[in-house]
Amino acid sequence: MSSGLTRFSFLSGGLAFAALPALAATASRTEARTIASKHFIHNKIGLSPDRAISVYLPAGYDTGKQRYPVIYILPNLFDTDTTLFATYGAQAVFDAAITKGLIGEVIIVSADFSTPLGSSLYVNSPVTGNWEDYMVSELVPYIDRTYRTLPAAASRGVAGDRMGGHGAIRFGMKHPDMFGSIYALHPVGTGNGVQIMQGRPNWDLLSQATSLEDVKADIFSQIFTAIYQAHLPNPGKAPLFVDLPAKKVNGELVIDTALTAKLQDGFFLERMIPAYADNLKRLRGFKFDWGRNDGNFDHVYSNQAFAHKLDEFGVAYEAEEYRGSWGERHWGPNGRVMTDVLPFFAQHLAFA
Incomplete structure (x- = not known):
C-alpha cells in the first residue's frame, strides 16, 4: 500500500487560532489526510481509491511524547469524514470533554465511507469496494504508523452515528482483536422492522x-x-x-x-449474533442507544429486538432508549457524544 498526504488543513471547531498565537503550539487541531487504497480499484461506481480521513489531535500532541488511545467515529448516510467538524462542531465538543475531565486525551479519527448513493455499509463489495478490508488492513495500520497511538485493541474504540452505528457494531462483532469497545448511536439495520x-x-x-x-x-x-x-x-x-x-x-x-x-442474512446485525456472540463477549465495553421518537418506528422496534437477541446469547451490553428523534441529540455541548459516548470510552479504553 502506498499512502501520502495530499490534503492538509486546520478546522477551527470554535477556537480562533489567529487571535491566540500563544496557544497555537498547544491547541488541539484536526488534520486532513488521504490514504491511497488498494481496495477500491475494482469498484464499478467510479469511486476514487484515494480515501479521505480527518484526524483530531488533542491539545499538546505536538509538544509531547505520550501515546494516546484512538476512537474511530463512523459517519451516517450521506456524511463524509469532515461532516463531524464542519457541521456538528466536533472539535469543540472533544476539546470541552477533555477539559471537563469527561475523557482523557485521545486521538479521534473520522473517515469517508460514502458512496454516490450515500453509504458503503462498511462491507466488502465487488461493486462499491472492499470497505471492511480498507478499515482493518489500511486505515487502522496507517493511523498507528503515522501518529503516537497505543496500538492495541484495549486502547482502540469504534463508534458510529446511525448507519455509522451499524458499521461500528459490525466491526466490533468481526474484529474484537482490533476494537476493544464499541458505541453505536441510534444504529439502523439491526434487524427486521414493522414494515417489510x-x-x-x-x-x-x-x-x-x-x-x-x-x-x-x-x-x-x-x-x-x-x-x-x-x-x-x-x-x-x-x-x-x-x-x-x-x-x-x-x-x-x-x-x-x-x-x-x-x-x-448479510444486512441485519441480529442475524450475525449466533456466529459472533463469542466475539462480542470479548469486548471491554458495548453500548448502543436509540431515540424512541424516531419518525421511522422500524428503527425503534429493531433495536429493541436486537437487545433481546443479545440477551438470548448471553452477550453483555448496555442499551438505552431515550426521549429523542433521528439524531437530534447527538452533538452540541449537551449532546449524547458529550454526555454518553465519550464518558463510555473514558471507562472502557486503556489509557497510557
Whole structure:
C-alpha cells in the first residue's frame, strides 16, 4: 500500500487560532489526510481509491511524547469524514470533554465511507469496494504508523452515528482483536422492522432506472439501492449493479425468496449474533442507544429486538432508549457524544 498526504488543513471547531498565537503550539487541531487504497480499484461506481480521513489531535500532541488511545467515529448516510467538524462542531465538543475531565486525551479519527448513493455499509463489495478490508488492513495500520497511538485493541474504540452505528457494531462483532469497545448511536439495520424491507423502495423506479442518478428521485429507493450494492451486488448488471430482491408484476409486489434471505442474512446485525456472540463477549465495553421518537418506528422496534437477541446469547451490553428523534441529540455541548459516548470510552479504553 502506498499512502501520502495530499490534503492538509486546520478546522477551527470554535477556537480562533489567529487571535491566540500563544496557544497555537498547544491547541488541539484536526488534520486532513488521504490514504491511497488498494481496495477500491475494482469498484464499478467510479469511486476514487484515494480515501479521505480527518484526524483530531488533542491539545499538546505536538509538544509531547505520550501515546494516546484512538476512537474511530463512523459517519451516517450521506456524511463524509469532515461532516463531524464542519457541521456538528466536533472539535469543540472533544476539546470541552477533555477539559471537563469527561475523557482523557485521545486521538479521534473520522473517515469517508460514502458512496454516490450515500453509504458503503462498511462491507466488502465487488461493486462499491472492499470497505471492511480498507478499515482493518489500511486505515487502522496507517493511523498507528503515522501518529503516537497505543496500538492495541484495549486502547482502540469504534463508534458510529446511525448507519455509522451499524458499521461500528459490525466491526466490533468481526474484529474484537482490533476494537476493544464499541458505541453505536441510534444504529439502523439491526434487524427486521414493522414494515417489510421490500415495502420501502419504488420498484417501478428501480426497474426503469438508466443510471444511478435516477434512483435519487426517491430517498428510500436510493438508500436501498446502496444496501443492495453492498449485500446483493452484481458487477455485470449495469446501471445499478445489483440483483433486485423484488419486482412488480401486474401491479403486485413479487418477492424473490432466495435473494431476500441473502439480503437479510448479510444486512441485519441480529442475524450475525449466533456466529459472533463469542466475539462480542470479548469486548471491554458495548453500548448502543436509540431515540424512541424516531419518525421511522422500524428503527425503534429493531433495536429493541436486537437487545433481546443479545440477551438470548448471553452477550453483555448496555442499551438505552431515550426521549429523542433521528439524531437530534447527538452533538452540541449537551449532546449524547458529550454526555454518553465519550464518558463510555473514558471507562472502557486503556489509557497510557
